[in-house]
Amino acid sequence: MSPRPGPLNGIKVIELAGIGPGPYAGQLLADYGADVVVVDRPSNAVVPKGIDGRGKRSIVLDLKKPEAIDALLKMVAGADVLIEGLRPGVTERMGVGPDACHAINPGLIYGRMTGWGQSGPWSQMAGHDLNYIGMTGMLNAIGKKGEPPMPPLNMVGDFGGGSMLLVTGILTALIERARTGKGTVVDAAIVDGTHSLMSFVHGMAGPGLWNVERESNLLDGAAPFYRCYTTSDGKFIAVGCIEPQFFAAMMERLPIDAEAYGHQQDRGKWPEQHKMLEAVFASKTRDEWEAIFALTDACVTPVLDYVEAADHPANAERKAVVKDGKWLHPQVAPRLASHEVADGFVIATKGGDHASVLAEAGL
Incomplete structure (x- = not known):
């Protein structure tokens, strides 16, 4: 060799x-x-x-x-x-x-x-x-x-x-x-x-933008616009639209009244917004949601297992995973x-x- x-x-x-x-x-x-x-x-x-x-x-x-x-x-x-x-x-x-x-x-x-x-x-x-x-x-x-x-x-x-x-x-x-x-x-x-x-977390904590309580920060599942949701087929979709323009791109494609939903950064409404998004994403399959959000800036993407990931066009076109007999080799x-x-x-x-x-x- x-x-x-x-x-x-x-x-x-x-x-x-x-x-x-x-x-x-x-x-x-x-x-x-x-x-x-x-x-x-x-x-x-x-x-x-x-x-x-x-x-x-x-x-x-x-x-x-x-x-x-x-x-x-x-x-x-x-x-x-x-x-x-x-x-x-x-x-x-x-x-x-x-x-x-x-x-x-x-x-x-x-x-x-x-x-x-x-x-x-x-x-x-x-x-x-x-x-x-x-x-x-x-x-x-x-x-x-x-x-x-x-x-x-x-x-x-x-x-x-x-x-x-x-x-x-x-x-x-x-x-x-x-x-x-x-x-x-x-x-x-x-x-x-x-x-x-952990440097990023410490950098956020310094000016008071992060605290030690779990599921109470921007990136740990507290925000409705940065977490995963269950779809109608029991699979999952990842929502990561932090920036306002990406959040707007998601909302444009969801059957949710923007006024009823409220402002993206209104933490007081986050529990209610969680429930609204949970109900909406549970109405379609994962692959149906992928088709709706594909090639948009909404930052809404499917959650794949590692076998699915190897075959997905976004990965396959780049040869991100090389198949060799029983092995899936990461590139x-x-x-x-x-x-x-x-x-x-x-x-x-x-x-x-x-x-x-x-x-x-x-x-």
Whole structure:
């Protein structure tokens, strides 16, 4: 398996096998042409290789054995980046921590992915996405008032605050290395990244435009013009017409008396307006509403499941999702004008590149 053509061609990445944000960060680097080698464990993986294994190579090393550690360090000597998602101190005890790796390769970017960070009183405590985002204010802001917060899958913490910020740190460090010749350690903590994602909320809260009570703000379901409604077929439509001209475009296409509805920003009428819109959107199917609002500026669109999304013309025309057998591959994002969009992907086979990777390391 050879790397995809891309701006990161020539960048060699070692990824110590894990689940969630570390592998996804490796996927993003591989999508842009980096040569990502996953060091898999001899035991069965927690989950089989999926989309986050695309464009990568895989070897199997039992890192409990000294000879495996020696092999890994030989690989490190020729690498640009190492990604690990173990608890703080584990790679140090294995003999492949930042100091050991930098002694062999001073230019290495050592990317560390954790939930709580490399330091702090909770750094050694277990956790998952829900725990991490619960400590940032993010989780408390999602869901209906008076009910428990709603888990936003694991997109916000693991992949938003985790993977995306790890990749940002790695790319930033690579730019710095080009100037200084020195590598560094990237301490990517999901709590830190999720706090960063909350910048917009903190920016609104500063001048008093956001408060901590759930479902009482512009974007958390309180506004009738920014929420989802159930349609007659039990599906959903998303209404997001915040700006007055977009709101007017929606109202023009709804059988609602504008005077009876009242002003868009009259918070005192929001409960009544919610009920009016709920009744109206329940009168037609989701697809009927899509036909009414398609190609308008009303900001009213269908809520699709991921299978429907792959086939929808708005996505299909851009090849936003590439179908390959049982897989639906999200397209490389963002797109670069200098490179063609992908027509297909190859997913690594566990241990499938063992001999070739070790030979490149001189073994």
